[in-house]
Amino acid sequence: MWYTIPSESGFKMRSIYRRELGTILFIIILLVFLVFNRYEIIGINNKKEDKIVINYVEKLIQNNTNYTLISQNDFDTFSNVFMQNNDRYISFYINTTNGKTMQFDDLLKKKKINNFYDKVYELLALKYPSFIVDGIKNGEGEKVVEVKENEMIMYFYDYTFNPNYTENITLHVNYNEVKDYLNFKYKLDNEYYNESGYDYDKNKKTVALTLDDGPSPNLTPRVVQALSNNKMHATFFMVGINVRAYPQTVQLVYNSGNEIGSHSLKHANLGKMKMDAINSDLATANSYFNEVTNDNFKLLRPPYGSMHSEMVNSLEMPLILWSLDPLDWKYRDCDTVVNNIMSVVKDGDIILVHDIHETSVQAVEKILPMLYAEGYQVVSVSELAALKGATLQPHVKYRSITNESNN
Numbered sequence: 001m002w003y004t005i006p007s008e009s010g011f012k013m014r015s016i017y018r019r020e021l022g023t024i025l026f027i028i029i030l031l032v033f034l035v036f037n038r039y040e041i042i043g044i045n046n047k048k049e050d051k052i053v054i055n056y057v058e059k060l061i062q063n064n065t066n067y068t069l070i071s072q073n074d075f076d077t078f079s080n081v082f083m084q085n086n087d088r089y090i091s092f093y094i095n096t097t098n099g100k101t102m103q104f105d106d107l108l109k110k111k112k113i114n115n116f117y118d119k120v121y122e123l124l125a126l127k128y129p130s131f132i133v134d135g136i137k138n139g140e141g142e143k144v145v146e147v148k149e150n151e152m153i154m155y156f157y158d159y160t161f162n163p164n165y166t167e168n169i170t171l172h173v174n175y176n177e178v179k180d181y182l183n184f185k186y187k188l189d190n191e192y193y194n195e196s197g198y199d200y201d202k203n204k205k206t207v208a209l210t211l212d213d214g215p216s217p218n219l220t221p222r223v224v225q226a227l228s229n230n231k232m233h234a235t236f237f238m239v240g241i242n243v244r245a246y247p248q249t250v251q252l253v254y255n256s257g258n259e260i261g262s263h264s265l266k267h268a269n270l271g272k273m274k275m276d277a278i279n280s281d282l283a284t285a286n287s288y289f290n291e292v293t294n295d296n297f298k299l300l301r302p303p304y305g306s307m308h309s310e311m312v313n314s315l316e317m318p319l320i321l322w323s324l325d326p327l328d329w330k331y332r333d334c335d336t337v338v339n340n341i342m343s344v345v346k347d348g349d350i351i352l353v354h355d356i357h358e359t360s361v362q363a364v365e366k367i368l369p370m371l372y373a374e375g376y377q378v379v380s381v382s383e384l385a386a387l388k389g390a391t392l393q394p395h396v397k398y399r400s401i402t403n404e405s406n407n
């Protein structure tokens with residue numbers, strides 16, 4: 001009932017407010033002082049450690065005018081000064097208590113150094129072909145590492161590869177992957193992604209590899225392995241009777257991220273057949289494929305590239321031809337096939353080889369690293385179309401797929 005109290009009480013209320021206001025102001029001033037004081041304490045510490053690093057960097061730049069500072073990352077016991085020296089990076093680790101230089105391996109737990117590098121090779125193998133991983137694992141070169149808040153970025157210089165590869169090799173290593181091996185305080189991301197060699201780039205030169213007439217139980221798995229070794233994909237145009245004969249090989253290809261298309265039931269010359277015979281041939285081939293994979297063929301490569309216009313108009317499938325034919329079935333010689341491909345290959349090509357000849361499979365094993373080294377991505381026909389911004393359409397014949405042909 002205080003609202004019935006006479007006016008003098010109202011005056012009292014206001015003075016109470018004034019006193020409280022004074023207290024609040026006092027507390028605010030105290031907090032500001034405390035925060036400022038604390039900031040000062042941290043500031044003094046930082047200044048001391050900063051001086052060590054600043055002096056170090058100044059000396060570096062004085063002694064080598066080619067050095068430019070790229071980043072400086074501070075940790076509990078050291079600071080990483082990451083610089084550019086002409087066309088490459090160079091990294092320094094400075095012990096912030098005594099100002100001495102440390103080696104990169106000093107940042108790792110002594111007994112875990114091998115585990116750390118095993119993990120690095122494992123992550124490299126997710127991103128790069130095996131010929132590059134082997135070159136780094138077994139060869140000699142220089143590793144330069146930028147140590148950041150949540151990850152390290154590794155640069156690999158002066159390693160030799162077979163075939164010769166000269167592009168920059170870099171690897172982002174998230175601390176989640178190596179946390180048990182680090183000898184400093186790190187920050188962990190809740191989410192992160194390892195780099196993958198299968199993240200294809202639409203700005204790179206790209207070709208589709210196609211393998212006809214299989215599957216072969218002995219040779220097709222070698223092609224799948226070679227593709228996997230090089231972070232590549234292909235399209236296998238399979239013959240229906242071989243699909244039925246070698247279901248395990250079909251499964252292997254189907255589960256490997258590669259694409260499978262139809263090459264008719266028995267390698268028939270469809271261009272010389274009537275429509276109902278063609279329909280029944282392709283339906284039987286598809287039923288064999290469906291029995292193994294529960295999936296249906298979405299692409300057709302007519303044997304011999306033979307087709308008539310009625311067939312093109314009535315089949316609800318894109319017709320995949322080729323732009324690069326090394327005539328591997330005719331020469332049956334690995335080096336000839338390699339040369340026939342490498343001498344003319346260009347962006348957007350659809351390359352035709354047969355995974356039923358030993359010499360053709362040898363040639364595939366040889367050209368994949370060579371194509372990688374020349375900057376090519378090797379993918380399936382559907383992936384080539386997607387990377388070139390094209391949608392494969394039924395009733396359309398495709399010989400190659402380039403950006404120009406699909407704008």
Ligand SMILES: [Zn+2]
Pocket residue numbers: 212213263267303304
């Ligand atoms: Zn064929």
